[in-house]
Amino acid sequence: MEKEYSDCYYCGGVVKERLVPREFRWKGKLFVFENVPIGVCAQCGEKVIKPKVAKDIDHILEVNKKPTKTIQVPVYQYEQNIA
Numbered sequence: 001m002e003k004e005y006s007d008c009y010y011c012g013g014v015v016k017e018r019l020v021p022r023e024f025r026w027k028g029k030l031f032v033f034e035n036v037p038i039g040v041c042a043q044c045g046e047k048v049i050k051p052k053v054a055k056d057i058d059h060i061l062e063v064n065k066k067p068t069k070t071i072q073v074p075v076y077q078y079e080q081n082i083a
């Protein structure tokens with residue numbers, strides 16, 4: 001089994017695993033992964049990703065696995081859109 005998360009690096013709080021959506025950039029493109037198991041500090045919200053999870057994600061991107069779905073992402077230039 002995977003080792004439990006150690007206490008938060010920043011504040012010493014308890015880190016608990018949650019399934020969250022997470023964006024990754026790879027070769028200049030944006031990818032979204034849903035239900036990623038990530039350790040989240042209950043105290044400060046710091047997020048920790050296990051090396052194994054990061055490796056799995058790298059692998060999925062490397063083998064060009066077919067995504068569950070593809071979404072379009074709106075892109076804005078902040079400076080030109082100040083109301």
Ligand SMILES: [Zn+2]
Pocket residue numbers: 008009010011012013041042043044045046
């Ligand atoms: Zn913390």
